[in-house]
Amino acid sequence: MVTITADDMDAADIPSGAILTNKTLKYRFVEKIGSGGYGAVYKVQLDPSDNKEYAMKIEKKLDRREHSKLNMEVHILKMMGHKPEGKTHFLKMYDRGKKEKFFFIVMTLVGDSLLDLKRHRVRGVFSPTTGVKVARQSLEAIEELHDCGFIHRDIKPGNYAIGRHPYHCTVYILDFGIARRFINSGGEVKAPRVKVHFKGTVRYASVNCHRGKENGPKDDCESWLYMMVDLCNSEGVPWRRAQDREKVFEMKEEARTVKGKERLFKEMALTEWSNMIDYIDKVGYQDKVDYTYLYEMLDESSRTMHIDLTTPYDWEKDEKELQSAGTERSSCTNPSMKSGISSSLTPKKK
Ligand SMILES: Nc1ncnc2c1ncn2[C@@H]1O[C@H](COP(=O)(O)OP(=O)(O)OP(=O)(O)O)[C@@H](O)[C@H]1O
Numbered sequence: 517m518v519t520i521t522a523d524d525m526d527a528a529d530i531p532s533g534a535i536l537t538n539k540t541l542k543y544r545f546v547e548k549i550g551s552g553g554y555g556a557v558y559k560v561q562l563d564p565s566d567n568k569e570y571a572m573k574i575e576k577k578l579d580r581r582e583h584s585k586l587n588m589e590v591h592i593l594k595m596m597g598h599k600p601e602g603k604t605h606f607l608k609m610y611d612r613g614k615k616e617k618f619f620f621i622v623m624t625l626v627g628d629s630l631l632d633l634k635r636h637r638v639r640g641v642f643s644p645t646t647g648v649k650v651a652r653q654s655l656e657a658i659e660e661l662h663d664c665g666f667i668h669r670d671i672k673p674g675n676y677a678i679g680r681h682p683y684h685c686t687v688y689i690l691d692f693g694i695a696r697r698f699i700n701s702g703g704e705v706k707a708p709r710v711k712v713h714f715k716g717t718v719r720y721a722s723v724n725c726h727r728g729k730e731n732g733p734k735d736d737c738e739s740w741l742y743m744m745v746d747l748c749n750s751e752g753v754p755w756r757r758a759q760d761r762e763k764v765f766e767m768k769e770e771a772r773t774v775k776g777k778e779r780l781f782k783e784m785a786l787t788e789w790s791n792m793i794d795y796i797d798k799v800g801y802q803d804k805v806d807y808t809y810l811y812e813m814l815d816e817s818s819r820t821m822h823i824d825l826t827t828p829y830d831w832e833k834d835e836k837e838l839q840s841a842g843t844e845r846s847s848c849t850n851p852s853m854k855s856g857i858s859s860s861l862t863p864k865k866k
Pocket residue numbers: 549550551552556557571573607623624625626627629674675677690691
């Protein structure tokens with residue numbers, strides 16, 4: 517059989533069956549998962565196989581760019597690498613390297629993104645239980661990143677995915693291509709730059725980002741809040757159809773009025789989510805975010821909405837329906853981020 521070598525190929529065009537060699541390891545390409553301007557993500561296996569599948573993210577080398585944008589991804593995944601699988605919202609990086617035309621990293625293969633999972637729902641939104649559990653996990657991921665001195669700057673449903681079995685109830689954060697260090701080498705928050713170019717995704721960008729102001733941890737939290745509105749409200753964020761960045765900014769400001777909040781949080785716990793947006797708006801660039809307060813508000817919202825946190829995630833139910841079996845109790849364990857408590861499943865007692 518002829519072996520096709522991927523080593524000299526273009527990042528976006530590697531066929532199934534091609535082999536990439538990195539030092540002593542060989543990877544066989546199984547299929548392309550997705551692609552973009554930067555390159556592509558592939559499902560790969562080791563050759564010979566260890567019976568596992570991995571994700572390989574490949575970035576084209578550009579003449580005008582000496583260093584890989586994947587560098588930030590490598591740096592962050594390396595930093596988080598000591599945490600055991602199932603106890604973190606970060607993927608494991610197994611290998612990395614460069615070839616003539618591209619850079620690559622090999623990491624944990626995850627399942628559907630939150631965007632895919634939402635799109636699979638009949639009404640296009642998560643159930644209230646799944647919504648609140650996803651809100652908690654996705655915020656925990658942001659807190660973990662901030663604790664290490666980085667902000668993400670592109671929080672959105674496509675940048676979170678669930679793990680593959682048995683981690684299918686863990687939400688993972690992806691794509692650190694535009695992440696930024698906000699802490700300097702002395703451990704202090706960097707001085708804000710006077711003018712900052714817009715970065716990220718218009719729909720989820722914070723109002724500070726629209727204003728060209730330096731983004732800090734609070735801005736990821738604001739994007740998280742808009743993301744949760746999109747995942748839990750069948751109408752999504754009110755600016756979802758607005759094309760113009762200025763118009764989106766205006767509509768985000770309008771969403772801060774009493775009527776605006778009623779519309780924004782229409783199918784959510786209005787008081788608690790209003791408290792969260794008000795709180796996030798008061799936090800300054802240099803301030804530490806009080807995540808405990810946000811988790812408390814999420815717990816409070818579960819009580820207001822009479823949510824039973826032991827109900828399975830929507831995608832677990834779908835699986836069960838397919839198998840036409842099972843109980844209504846969640847079958848998977850969640851990452852225990854704090855003090856050994858399964859934070860995403862265990863409501864705090866008052
Ligand atoms: N570790 C992984 N395992 C499985 N799929 C992954 C993994 N990393 C990324 N993907 C998927 O690969 C596709 C491309 O991902 P990537 O984040 O690189 O680009 P994108 O989301 O399409 O682009 P952008 O974030 O710039 O809009 C997405 O569908 C994403 O869910």
